[in-house]
Amino acid sequence: MENFEFINAIVLLANFVLVPALSYGSQLALATLSLTIVYGVLRFSNFAQADWMSFGTMAAILFAWLFQSIGITAGIFPTALLALPFAIIVTALFCLLIDRSVYSFYRKQKSQPIVLMIVSVGVMFILQAIVRFIIGPNDRKFFDGEKYIIHALDFKNYFGLEEGLTIKSTQLITVIVALIAMISLFYFLQKTKLGKSMRAYSNNEDLALLSGINPEKIVIVTWIISSILITTAGVLYGLDKSFKPFTYFNLLLPMFAAAIVGGIGSPIGAVIGGYVIAFSEITLTYAYKKFFVYLMPEHLEPSGLMQVLSTDYKFAISFIILVIVLIVRPTGIVRGKII
Amino acid sequence: MTKFLSCTNMTGGYGGEDIIHSCDIEVDKSQIVVIVGPNGAGKSTAMKAMLGMISLKEGNLILDGSDISKLSPQDRVAAGIAFVPQTMNVFSELTVEENLEMGAFLRDDNIQETIGEIYNLFPAMKDKRNQLAGELSGGQRQQVAVSRALMTRPKVLMLDEPTAGVSPIVMKEIFERIITIKNSGVAIVIVEQNAKQALNIADFGYVLVGGENKFSGEGQELLKNQEVRKSFLGG
Ligand SMILES: Nc1ncnc2c1ncn2[C@@H]1O[C@H](COP(=O)(O)OP(=O)(O)OP(=O)(O)O)[C@@H](O)[C@H]1O
Ligand SMILES: [Mg+2]
Numbered sequence: 361m362e363n364f365e366f367i368n369a370i371v372l373l374a375n376f377v378l379v380p381a382l383s384y385g386s387q388l389a390l391a392t393l394s395l396t397i398v399y400g401v402l403r404f405s406n407f408a409q410a411d412w413m414s415f416g417t418m419a420a421i422l423f424a425w426l427f428q429s430i431g432i433t434a435g436i437f438p439t440a441l442l443a444l445p446f447a448i449i450v451t452a453l454f455c456l457l458i459d460r461s462v463y464s465f466y467r468k469q470k471s472q473p474i475v476l477m478i479v480s481v482g483v484m485f486i487l488q489a490i491v492r493f494i495i496g497p498n499d500r501k502f503f504d505g506e507k508y509i510i511h512a513l514d515f516k517n518y519f520g521l522e523e524g525l526t527i528k529s530t531q532l533i534t535v536i537v538a539l540i541a542m543i544s545l546f547y548f549l550q551k552t553k554l555g556k557s558m559r560a561y562s563n564n565e566d567l568a569l570l571s572g573i574n575p576e577k578i579v580i581v582t583w584i585i586s587s588i589l590i591t592t593a594g595v596l597y598g599l600d601k602s603f604k605p606f607t608y609f610n611l612l613l614p615m616f617a618a619a620i621v622g623g624i625g626s627p628i629g630a631v632i633g634g635y636v637i638a639f640s641e642i643t644l645t646y647a648y649k650k651f652f653v654y655l656m657p658e659h660l661e662p663s664g665l666m667q668v669l670s671t672d673y674k675f676a677i678s679f680i681i682l683v684i685v686l687i688v689r690p691t692g693i694v695r696g697k698i699i
Numbered sequence: 700m701t702k703f704l705s706c707t708n709m710t711g712g713y714g715g716e717d718i719i720h721s722c723d724i725e726v727d728k729s730q731i732v733v734i735v736g737p738n739g740a741g742k743s744t745a746m747k748a749m750l751g752m753i754s755l756k757e758g759n760l761i762l763d764g765s766d767i768s769k770l771s772p773q774d775r776v777a778a779g780i781a782f783v784p785q786t787m788n789v790f791s792e793l794t795v796e797e798n799l800e801m802g803a804f805l806r807d808d809n810i811q812e813t814i815g816e817i818y819n820l821f822p823a824m825k826d827k828r829n830q831l832a833g834e835l836s837g838g839q840r841q842q843v844a845v846s847r848a849l850m851t852r853p854k855v856l857m858l859d860e861p862t863a864g865v866s867p868i869v870m871k872e873i874f875e876r877i878i879t880i881k882n883s884g885v886a887i888v889i890v891e892q893n894a895k896q897a898l899n900i901a902d903f904g905y906v907l908v909g910g911e912n913k914f915s916g917e918g919q920e921l922l923k924n925q926e927v928r929k930s931f932l933g934g
Binding site: 553557560562563564566572 | 752793802
């Protein structure tokens with residue numbers, strides 16, 4: 361019996377902490393990668409990045425609706441996955457259009473990063489307006505296909521436990537897609553000539569020019585990669601939870617926190633940072649009462665919720681981590697650039 | 700008969716006051732030209748002007764008979780000029796080998812042969828090829844910087860203080876390598892603080908003061924010139 365209590369406690373944590381944090385962490389890692397790559401190569405903090413996430417997800421939803429209306433679905437997989445490549449193309453094209461019409465002007469002036477940052481706030485407002493104009497501000501669920509891989513009820517019955525483990529298909533899809541995206545990105549940056557030239561440009565712009573690397577090409581590739589990552593992150597997040605422009609905008613803080621925790625400008629750091637923030641948010645806002653009920657003898661059982669912070673404060677966690685990192689180790693975990 | 704690379708009457712600066720005034724620098728194939736002069740004389744600025752990294756008010760820049768003054772820096776690199784800047788002259792976050800690959804960015808042919816030649820020229824590079832350039836010693840870093848520039852197989856190699864901060868032995872080694880490179884037919888322009896040693900290997904030298912050509916002549920001739928000796932070579 362003792363043993364079962366312990367297993368129940370573990371399953372409980374896996375179900376409510378480990379699995380959700382892994383999938384949220386993967387989504388955040390992808391989003392942070394796009395933020396950090398724009399920072400590393402184009403040298404400014406892009407405040408519009410969370411709204412690019414909204415824009416990309418909106419594009420995917422519209423394509424998914426279109427596909428559904430003409431009877432195309434992906435069977436057990438969500439239709440949005442089919443729509444993803446098309447959404448990426450639309451997002452990348454629009455991103456390049458914005459670059460041509462807005463950012464390139466300031467690049468030619470050799471504007472300071474702070475100027476580009478303010479410009480990105482302007483782009484952010486434009487994107488917010490466009491998204492709300494096209495799809496509206498409401499919460500939308502666009503998930504279809506097979507919902508569960510493991511359902512809590514089946515799990516309980518099968519193992520004869522009190523606690524069940526649920527793994528939603530979106531969670532598994534998230535982790536797999538994120539893994540593929542990260543591996544391809546690292547392969548691209550480390551092994552291909554174009555990827556190496558991006559790192560070279562990010563490291564030493566003048567010397568890159570002197571090596572014949574064309575900065576305009578690097579800028580285009582950077583925006584395309586950023587669009588791929590951010591649209592994928594947005595669609596995965598939306599499939600897992602739901603799509604609401606304001607919720608997406610709120611992800612800007614965890615994204616920046618993750619980028620800075622990991623070391624801004626460093627892709628590895630972005631991945632580490634994404635998981636650190638996700639796990640901190642979820643472990644600190646989870647109510648551990650039931651967990652302790654399983655583990656403690658009856659007379660020692662806690663009476664409170666055993667929750668460090670209420671879920672209402674989850675953004676405070678990103679903020680606190682951000683402040684601590686900036687004070688204690690401004691370069692982040694992996695030595696990145698100091699903002 | 701104009702030289703292989705002929706930059707004459709260059710006047711300009713960084714947007715404010717002019718830094719160089721009617722400055723001339725010319726170099727031929729298989730020739731080493733050395734530019735010396737006090738700190739702040741405009742030596743680095745003259746080199747940047749030759750590469751198109753600053754825009755000139757005036758100046759005639761001719762490479763192998765064709766006008767290059769309208770070309771962007773990248774296009775001048777493609778035309779055969781390679782430049783090793785005075786500072787930040789390696790990709791510190793890339794490995795030595797990646798630095799070499801980036802040097803060859805414009806090339807589509809097989810670069811392994813050139814990499815091999817460079818490892819022969821600087822054997823130390825081969826052992827360090829998977830190390831980040833930022834983690835190397837000053838002398839090794841200079842070797843990476845020169846190697847990166849050589850990867851384009853340039854016709855003109857411009858070096859801004861290639862021996863800054865290296866020991867006399869490494870300095871001698873770098874100069875010897877530069878002579879080897881010259882003998883392969885490359886035109887070389889060097890800015891140097893170690894004026895005596897540099898003028899010793901120079902075919903021709905310029906003394907730049909206040910952005911103007913103060914003296915010019917064959918290396919040995921400048922070394923013997925009393926006035927040059929007194930003011931720049933320490934007697
Ligand atoms: N990026 C820049 N912007 C504005 N002025 C500059 C810049 N770089 C150099 N200068 C100015 O141009 C002048 C000449 O500088 P330059 O670097 O060409 O000298 P130098 O002869 O190479 O000196 P050193 O021997 O110390 O390297 C200096 O007065 C310097 O202040
Ligand atoms: Mg200088």
